[in-house]
Amino acid sequence: MTQKPKLTFPQPPARPDEAPDFSSIDIPPAGALDVPPLDLQASDSRDYANGMIRVLNDEGDAVGPWADYIADLDPDALLQGLRDMLTMRAVDQRLLNAQRQGKTSFYLLCTGEEAIGCGFQRQLDQGDMNFPTYRQQSLLIAADYPLRDLMGQIYSNECDPLEGRQLPIMHSSRDYGFFSISGNLGTQYVQAVGWAMANALSNNGQIAAGWIGDGATASNDFHAALLSASVYRPPVILNIVNNQWAISTYTGVATGGSRTYASRARGYGIPALRVDGNDYLAVAAVSKWAVERARAGHGPVAIEWFTYRVAAHSTSDDPSAYRPKDEASAWPLGDPVERLKAHLIQIGLWSEERHVQAQAEILDHVTTVQKDVESYGTFVNPKPTSPSTIFKGVYAEMPDHLRRQRQEMGF
Amino acid sequence: MPKMTMIEALRDAMDVKLAQDPKVLVFGEDVGYFGGVFRCTAGLQAKHGEERVFDTPINESAIVGMAVGMAAQGMRPCVEVQFADYVYPAYDQITQEAARLRHRSNEVFTCPLVVRMPTGGGIFGGQTHSQSPEALFTHVAGLKVVIPSTPYDAKGLLIAAIEDPDPVVFLEPKRLYNGPFYGDHSGKSVGWAQHPAGEVPEGHYTVDIGKADIRRAGSDVTILAYGTMVYVAEAAVEQSGIDAEIIDLRSLLPLDLETIKASVEKTGRCVVVHEATRTSGFGGELIAEVQEACFWHLKSPLQRVTGWDAPYPHATEWDYFPGPDRVARALKKTMED
Numbered sequence: 242m243t244q245k246p247k248l249t250f251p252q253p254p255a256r257p258d259e260a261p262d263f264s265s266i267d268i269p270p271a272g273a274l275d276v277p278p279l280d281l282q283a284s285d286s287r288d289y290a291n292g293m294i295r296v297l298n299d300e301g302d303a304v305g306p307w308a309d310y311i312a313d314l315d316p317d318a319l320l321q322g323l324r325d326m327l328t329m330r331a332v333d334q335r336l337l338n339a340q341r342q343g344k345t346s347f348y349l350l351c352t353g354e355e356a357i358g359c360g361f362q363r364q365l366d367q368g369d370m371n372f373p374t375y376r377q378q379s380l381l382i383a384a385d386y387p388l389r390d391l392m393g394q395i396y397s398n399e400c401d402p403l404e405g406r407q408l409p410i411m412h413s414s415r416d417y418g419f420f421s422i423s424g425n426l427g428t429q430y431v432q433a434v435g436w437a438m439a440n441a442l443s444n445n446g447q448i449a450a451g452w453i454g455d456g457a458t459a460s461n462d463f464h465a466a467l468l469s470a471s472v473y474r475p476p477v478i479l480n481i482v483n484n485q486w487a488i489s490t491y492t493g494v495a496t497g498g499s500r501t502y503a504s505r506a507r508g509y510g511i512p513a514l515r516v517d518g519n520d521y522l523a524v525a526a527v528s529k530w531a532v533e534r535a536r537a538g539h540g541p542v543a544i545e546w547f548t549y550r551v552a553a554h555s556t557s558d559d560p561s562a563y564r565p566k567d568e569a570s571a572w573p574l575g576d577p578v579e580r581l582k583a584h585l586i587q588i589g590l591w592s593e594e595r596h597v598q599a600q601a602e603i604l605d606h607v608t609t610v611q612k613d614v615e616s617y618g619t620f621v622n623p624k625p626t627s628p629s630t631i632f633k634g635v636y637a638e639m640p641d642h643l644r645r646q647r648q649e650m651g652f
Numbered sequence: 653m654p655k656m657t658m659i660e661a662l663r664d665a666m667d668v669k670l671a672q673d674p675k676v677l678v679f680g681e682d683v684g685y686f687g688g689v690f691r692c693t694a695g696l697q698a699k700h701g702e703e704r705v706f707d708t709p710i711n712e713s714a715i716v717g718m719a720v721g722m723a724a725q726g727m728r729p730c731v732e733v734q735f736a737d738y739v740y741p742a743y744d745q746i747t748q749e750a751a752r753l754r755h756r757s758n759e760v761f762t763c764p765l766v767v768r769m770p771t772g773g774g775i776f777g778g779q780t781h782s783q784s785p786e787a788l789f790t791h792v793a794g795l796k797v798v799i800p801s802t803p804y805d806a807k808g809l810l811i812a813a814i815e816d817p818d819p820v821v822f823l824e825p826k827r828l829y830n831g832p833f834y835g836d837h838s839g840k841s842v843g844w845a846q847h848p849a850g851e852v853p854e855g856h857y858t859v860d861i862g863k864a865d866i867r868r869a870g871s872d873v874t875i876l877a878y879g880t881m882v883y884v885a886e887a888a889v890e891q892s893g894i895d896a897e898i899i900d901l902r903s904l905l906p907l908d909l910e911t912i913k914a915s916v917e918k919t920g921r922c923v924v925v926h927e928a929t930r931t932s933g934f935g936g937e938l939i940a941e942v943q944e945a946c947f948w949h950l951k952s953p954l955q956r957v958t959g960w961d962a963p964y965p966h967a968t969e970w971d972y973f974p975g976p977d978r979v980a981r982a983l984k985k986t987m988e989d
């Protein structure tokens with residue numbers, strides 16, 4: 242029997258008027274996958290790319306080979322992880338409120354994805370460089386980037402290291418391993434490969450990490466990055482944050498017939514792993530492994546962090562128009578903060594009371610810094626940067642035509 | 653006559669064509685179920701089905717590349733690039749493929765497609781949500797480049813673009829989506845419902861590609877503008893009290909040189925304004941054309957008011973945007989020269 246060609250148009254399992262449905266997502270038990278050798282080959286990584294590395298089980302226990310692999314993570318490091326995530330959440334909430342009050346033009350949350358950036362960054366060393374997207378502010382938090390700089394960028398005021406040039410959340414900090422964010426999706430991914438090639442050529446022991454969202458894996462630069470990394474084998478970690486949505490577009494429009502994003506990297510000859518991105522311990526363990534591998538000269542590795550975008554895409558977006566309102570609460574991998582908290586309580590390091598107290602302290606600290614930064618001006622209370630900054634840094638040396646234009650502007 | 657915003661007018665144009673011609677297809681990022689981040693395609697998938705209106709992966713090169721293949725095979729794709737700032741991955745497909753397919757195949761393969769994209773600043777979008785890349789397309793033989801400034805023109809021009817036998821780059825001044833913008837960001841914005849050009853006929857009509865519109869008749873100086881800058885020019889005329897003739901080009905390629913020439917021959921003076929950066933901007937082309945066509949009628953040097961030659965800033969957006977003050981200054985200067 243013959244069939245007529247018919248196009249497919251992937252649709253998410255549920256739309257706004259329907260009940261959330263994640264039944265098609267296969268969640269393997271925690272502890273099921275072992276820790277591969279650091280020189281893992283693409284051909285031997287199939288189970289890692291199609292499965293899911295998980296450490297914390299539903300009871301809050303850390304189980305399996307990956308739990309043993311990070312058994313040396315001491316209580317301080319675990320508590321630091323929780324504090325990083327709580328700080329991230331407090332910063333996001335405070336800045337969202339600021340945007341709602343008209344104090345800045347735009348904001349964007351990483352709610353639900355805090356474990357990924359926080360857990361990854363703590364495994365990097367000074368000198369390593371991330372090539373993030375706009376949703377990886379958690380890398381900055383865990384790099385101990387000064388909150389004053391971070392918030393100054395959001396308010397485009399005197400505290401902004403970028404002097405108001407960039408849209409809020411498009412941070413840039415060389416010292417804290419955070420490459421300048423571009424609004425154009427995908428471009429940074431292949432740049433991470435180039436940066437890592439430069440590291441290898443100059444033998445400086447540093448590594449690079451590219452970051453990309455599930456939607457942006459469709460970009461040409463994603464594929465260019467995988468191919469280039471596969472050809473030259475530089476010390477680069479290629480992270481894919483699969484949070485199920487790209488603005489209103491269901492992740493299936495980016496995966497097509499592929500099984501996972503990780504398996505796509507394998508097709509390019511790059512070993513790949515898929516990880517429960519809402520499990521701080523799994524994130525820490527796999528990050529540690531990947532960083533060690535890259536530093537030891539075993540070439541590129543790709544990691545798909547499996548997670549869910551809890552918040553709207555940005556303050557310009559209303560997700561209730563395209564997905565069920567309660568979809569986030571149905572997400573089968575839970576909340577990263579709650580899961581680490583439960584684990585820490587389980588092992589006697591933490592309690593409900595201490596958690597509430599820590600939250601309050603963190604919020605207090607964040608609010609204090611925010612008030613100070615706001616005193617330098619907001620959109621409601623503007624103390625704008627000098628317009629002459631428009632002409633600063635276009636070139637190393639200002640050409641005559643820009644000098645003339647600056648004069649015409651009155652400076 | 654119904655009142656429409658520019659968003660509604662664009663949507664209506666696509667709706668009319670989708671209903672009328674089964675070959676018309678509409679697709680792009682977030683365009684299908686959701687209806688586009690600016691809502692220009694809202695409801696079209698529900699009405700015309702997902703084979704006609706659909707979401708694409710985030711790859712502008714793929715969006716336009718697929719459209720080229722479809723167009724060559726007889727379809728009429730009208731695709732959206734979410735922001736003009738994100739068209740660059742598709743630049744190869746637009747400028748090297750769509751633009752030249754007719755010519756290089758000796759007209760055996762053709763490429764009737766439309767690439768819509770929001771353009772221009774004024775929304776605090778920073779350097780990647782504010783660009784005006786029209787000159788990157790007017791420099792390419794084989795393309796048509798259109799930019800409406802009213803809901804009426806938006807609908808008529810989009811229908812004409814979809815029906816055009818050649819590829820059309822369709823720039824949508826996003827600052828005009830919901831109402832005219834006179835360059836005063838602190839002032840109260842009015843919607844299209846309060847503006848005569850917000851009246852948009854139902855059903856099918858076209859506005860000719862290649863025809864400019866005289867938005868204000870005047871005798872002292874000709875202002876050539878398009879998109880958002882048409883309203884900024886109106887504000888500058890009011891502010892300066894100079895009796896300027898404002899021409900809304902509407903179509904940059906092909907250009908309505910006849911209308912321009914007739915006006916400049918009458919006024920003897922010309923100010924060119926655009927939001928895009930100055931160097932190698934479309935203003936340079938306009939000035940060259942006017943100089944060649946009207947040299948013996950000119951009473952003073954031609955002036956141009958443009959965005960600065962720097963990336964579009966976030967916080968100091970209004971110091972970058974060429975507002976009515978700068979246009980009024982150029983008008984006065986051209987009268988004094």
Ligand SMILES: Cc1ncc(C[n+]2csc(CCOP(=O)(O)OP(=O)(O)O)c2C)c(N)n1
Binds near residue numbers: 426486741
């Ligand atoms: C080249 C390009 N095309 C389109 C856009 C508009 N855009 C901004 S974010 C986004 C969705 C990205 O989704 P994903 O990669 O999954 O990242 P997430 O927002 O989920 O973190 C789109 C389409 C863009 N910024 N750049």
Ligand SMILES: [Mg+2]
Binds near residue numbers: 456482486550
């Ligand atoms: Mg996503």
